Amino acid sequence: MQRVHADVVVIGAGGAGLRAAIAAAERDPKLRVAxxxxxxxxxxxxxxxxxxxxxxxxxxxxxxxxxxxxxxGGDWLCDQDVVDYFVAHCTEELxxxxxxxxxxxxxxxxxxNTRFFGGMTIQRTWFAADRSGFHMLxxxxxxxxxxxxxxxxxxxxxxxxxxxxxxARGVLAICIATGELICIEASSVVLATGGAGRVYRQNTNxxxxxxxxxxxxxxxxxxxxxxxxxxxxxTALPGTGILITEACRGEGAILVNxxxxxxxxxxxxxxxxxxxxxxxMELGPRDRLSQAFxxxxxxxxxxxxxxxxxxxxxxxxxxxxxxxxRLPLITEAAQTFAGIDTVKQPIPVCPAVHYTMGGIQxxxxxxxxxxxxxxxxxxxxxxxxxxxxxxxxxLVEIVVFGRVAGESAAEYVRATPQPVRDLSALAQAPAExxxxxxxxxxxxxxxxxxxxxxxxxxxxxxIYRTESxxxxxxxxxxxxxxxxxxxxxxxxxxxxxxxxxxxxIELGFMLEVAEAMAHSALERQExxxxxxxxxxxxxxxxxxxxxxxxxxxxxxAPRIDHRPVTITKSPPKERHYGGAGKQAVLS
Amino acid sequence: MRTxxxxxxxxxxxxxxxxxxQSYDVPFSDDMSVLQGxxxxxxxxxxxxxxxxxxxxxxxxxxxxxxxxxxxxxxxxFLRDYYPGPLRIEPLNHFPIVRDLAIDQSDFLRKLExxxxxxxxxxxxxxTHLQTPRQLDEYYQYSQCINCLLCYAACAQYGLNxxxxxxxxxxxxHRYNADSRDHGKQERMQVVNAEDGVWxxxxxxxxxxxxxxxxxxxxxxxxxxIESTKDYFLRFLAPRKxx
Numbered sequence: 001m002q003r004v005h006a007d008v009v010v011i012g013a014g015g016a017g018l019r020a021a022i023a024a025a026e027r028d029p030k031l032r033v034a035x036x037x038x039x040x041x042x043x044x045x046x047x048x049x050x051x052x053x054x055x056x057x058x059x060x061x062x063x064x065x066x067x068x069x070x071x072x073g074g075d076w077l078c079d080q081d082v083v084d085y086f087v088a089h090c091t092e093e094l095x096x097x098x099x100x101x102x103x104x105x106x107x108x109x110x111x112x113n114t115r116f117f118g119g120m121t122i123q124r125t126w127f128a129a130d131r132s133g134f135h136m137l138x139x140x141x142x143x144x145x146x147x148x149x150x151x152x153x154x155x156x157x158x159x160x161x162x163x164x165x166x167x168a169r170g171v172l173a174i175c176i177a178t179g180e181l182i183c184i185e186a187s188s189v190v191l192a193t194g195g196a197g198r199v200y201r202q203n204t205n206x207x208x209x210x211x212x213x214x215x216x217x218x219x220x221x222x223x224x225x226x227x228x229x230x231x232x233x234x235t236a237l238p239g240t241g242i243l244i245t246e247a248c249r250g251e252g253a254i255l256v257n258x259x260x261x262x263x264x265x266x267x268x269x270x271x272x273x274x275x276x277x278x279x280x281m282e283l284g285p286r287d288r289l290s291q292a293f294x295x296x297x298x299x300x301x302x303x304x305x306x307x308x309x310x311x312x313x314x315x316x317x318x319x320x321x322x323x324x325x326r327l328p329l330i331t332e333a334a335q336t337f338a339g340i341d342t343v344k345q346p347i348p349v350c351p352a353v354h355y356t357m358g359g360i361q362x363x364x365x366x367x368x369x370x371x372x373x374x375x376x377x378x379x380x381x382x383x384x385x386x387x388x389x390x391x392x393x394x395l396v397e398i399v400v401f402g403r404v405a406g407e408s409a410a411e412y413v414r415a416t417p418q419p420v421r422d423l424s425a426l427a428q429a430p431a432e433x434x435x436x437x438x439x440x441x442x443x444x445x446x447x448x449x450x451x452x453x454x455x456x457x458x459x460x461x462x463i464y465r466t467e468s469x470x471x472x473x474x475x476x477x478x479x480x481x482x483x484x485x486x487x488x489x490x491x492x493x494x495x496x497x498x499x500x501x502x503x504x505i506e507l508g509f510m511l512e513v514a515e516a517m518a519h520s521a522l523e524r525q526e527x528x529x530x531x532x533x534x535x536x537x538x539x540x541x542x543x544x545x546x547x548x549x550x551x552x553x554x555x556x557a558p559r560i561d562h563r564p565v566t567i568t569k570s571p572p573k574e575r576h577y578g579g580a581g582k583q584a585v586l587s
Numbered sequence: 588m589r590t591x592x593x594x595x596x597x598x599x600x601x602x603x604x605x606x607x608x609q610s611y612d613v614p615f616s617d618d619m620s621v622l623q624g625x626x627x628x629x630x631x632x633x634x635x636x637x638x639x640x641x642x643x644x645x646x647x648x649x650x651x652x653x654x655x656x657x658x659x660x661x662x663x664x665f666l667r668d669y670y671p672g673p674l675r676i677e678p679l680n681h682f683p684i685v686r687d688l689a690i691d692q693s694d695f696l697r698k699l700e701x702x703x704x705x706x707x708x709x710x711x712x713x714x715t716h717l718q719t720p721r722q723l724d725e726y727y728q729y730s731q732c733i734n735c736l737l738c739y740a741a742c743a744q745y746g747l748n749x750x751x752x753x754x755x756x757x758x759x760x761h762r763y764n765a766d767s768r769d770h771g772k773q774e775r776m777q778v779v780n781a782e783d784g785v786w787x788x789x790x791x792x793x794x795x796x797x798x799x800x801x802x803x804x805x806x807x808x809x810x811x812x813i814e815s816t817k818d819y820f821l822r823f824l825a826p827r828k829x830x
Binding site: 039040042043044045047048095098099100101103104105106107108109110111112131134135138142143145146154177206207208239240242243306307329332333336337445446447490491492494495496497498499500 | 599600601602616618629630631633634635637638639640641642643644645646647648649663685686687689691692696699700704705706710711713714715716717718719720722723726727730731733734759763766768769
């Protein structure tokens with residue numbers, strides 16, 4: 001087995017991983033930084049983020065506004081000390097991206113422009129047309145090439161964390177092209193592997209979003225926090241789940257049901273006028289909008305398509321010029337994938353799983369409970385999203401906390417130097433398990449188990465949940481894990497570029513992450529943010545103003561317990577959207 | 588559901604001396620992309636068929652393939668348009684094959700790095716540069732490259748001589764040179780002027796035709812031929828610092 005040494009190994013080369021690698025390299029230029037990803041950096045799912053990134057810039061805006069929007073958007077499950085740190089560092093990170101060349105859209109005077117987003121009081125979303133994530137990712141990747149101490153391991157699949165004496169000391173990975181195993185021995189590990197949306201059938205996520213980092217940390221003993229909070233984006237194309245950005249609504253698009261009625265006014269987001277106004281109607285938060293769709297469907301007021309029920313997202317009144325200038329990507333996507341000309345026709349849309357609010361528990365320094373292990377971005381739960389993330393908080397999260405994770409890891413390496421240690425003996429057992437997957441002559445097809453998992457998650461841990469439904473999914477997942485252990489039979493038993501083997505490893509992570517979601521959902525007997533229980537319809541601060549922690553239970557179910565939420569200056573109140581308000585002037 | 592025959596090029600580095608073709612019958616609905624056809628084969632028929640994919644919405648650049656001989660993204664083309672078939676799927680031209688439809692991208696990554704694709708010069712200490720929408724327009728088109736490599740598969744010159752820097756990397760070079768915030772043009776002129784820089788291009792223009800994002804690398808290369816010519820004559824007038 002090949003052995004390599006590094007000071008910091010970063011797993012995942014999307015926005016958070018690249019930012020972490022650059023931060024570690026800048027904090028101490030002598031550090032050897034290994035940056036590993038199962039895809040080329042520019043293929044990472046950050047690339048598909050469309051709308052933009054939040055950072056306070058306007059004179060009428062303030063950090064307090066951003067704080068309160070985030071905390072109420074998260075239904076008071078955010079750690080407020082962490083939100084304070086977050087909002088205070090958003091703008092400087094977005095400015096840093098600008099100085100690295102990110103082509104943010106501009107106002108006529110040359111300053112960076114901002115747009116409205118759901119749940120935000122003021123226009124504070126920086127955007128690069130509707131390709132914001134694409135431009136952030138390419139800017140970070142291209143900038144990272146300036147740092148010779150960042151050594152990339154492109155198309156290496158991280159399969160196991162190696163822990164010695166309670167410290168993360170390296171990883172076991174597969175070089176995808178050859179199928180050879182490699183052990184990277186490091187003093188610290190940063191996980192930046194993204195979310196887990198692919199545990200559901202209908203999702204907006206790339207095929208790579210399989211919860212690998214969550215699974216790696218979970219198995220190594222780091223708890224997963226708030227996993228029951230899964231965000232449905234209200235506007236995706238039915239069937240494929242391709243994302244139609246919230247920026248459409250930020251620019252003034254409206255949602256109507258099959259009767260042409262702006263149904264959101266029936267769900268605590270109205271009245272319709274004056275339109276547009278902040279935090280009302282289509283500029284409400286994602287959890288409320290996806291929940292409203294669910295009710296409309298139950299009332300028979302959605303349209304039927306071969307791909308399922310839809311409502312209509314109407315951009316036509318924005319006019320061709322604005323549509324092409326501000327929303328070129330989704331205009332292209334609607335044409336290609338739905339045959340819709342957004343200038344002339346409304347887009348059929350429905351909710352699809354988009355984001356995992358929960359993740360690997362970290363503090364504000366991105367430290368996990370496992371020493372030497374850091375996490376940032378969607379794979380982490382640093383505490384800013386609570387029960388529902390506001391659009392445009394995650395693209396800025398990846399740079400704010402990507403930087404923190406890189407710096408924290410670099411400082412840890414400097415403060416507590418770890419002796420070089422040969423980990424090959426420790427890597428042997430997991431390496432054998434990986435190789436054995438190729439040798440099975442019996443078992444089920446991968447796709448059968450994967451599809452059964454996805455269907456069961458849609459069924460029992462969907463937008464609205466009940467105890468019996470969640471229990472059925474928990475039972476199904478336990479059964480599927482048993483079948484997975486008994487064996488997946490691969491058609492491909494060779495080593496070079498064996499993507500079927502990688503998918504089987506990913507499925508192992510997904511089943512365990514899905515189980516953490518389902519069991520956390522079962523224990524939370526209240527409705528809060530994106531976690532809606534039909535059997536417990538109200539928020540219950542007395543019992544559940546607390547984080548859920550899922551602890552790995554080996555072959556059995558995870559153990560769930562709870563921890564307090566940090567409240568500093570904003571005591572829980574009722575979440576309030578819609579109502580009276582000033583008409584906004586869109587820039 | 589109709590059925591189409593998909594003929595895939597297969598190559599395994601350990602067991603095949605040369606690429607071969609394997610045909611699969613794939614049932615499809617009208618909304619199924621070519622990528623979904625490949626996924627159907629992988630899930631249901633043959634888990635050993637190897638190809639790259641990720642975002643399935645034409646922004647990550649993973650699934651570049653030759654579809655009936657034309658460089659294309661598998662996710663944004665639909666099986667219905669190739670009916671009754673057969674549809675021939677091959678890895679992108681001009682690159683070594685790692686396995687089946689997956690090519691070796693490392694040569695492109697070296698070229699990408701060679702054009703110094705980052706802002707050069709002293710940025711403001713704090714805050715941001717000012718850049719008007721008009722200045723943004725000067726380079727924005729060239730910043731939209733998704734690195735899918737379709738243009739290299741379309742480039743006859745790269746097929747003949749893989750030293751040629753090639754369309755996407757030269758377009759990216761132009762993206763930074765044309766950015767009002769950048770001061771690295773002189774550093775990058777060495778790449779532009781080199782025999783394998785812009786002068787390698789023979790102006791066929793197929794790169795721009797196949798680009799799924801309208802980047803128009805051919806135009807970027809030609810603008811740099813003008814720059815390179817100016818640079819050549821200027822050198823006689825005012826020798827460059829450090830040159």
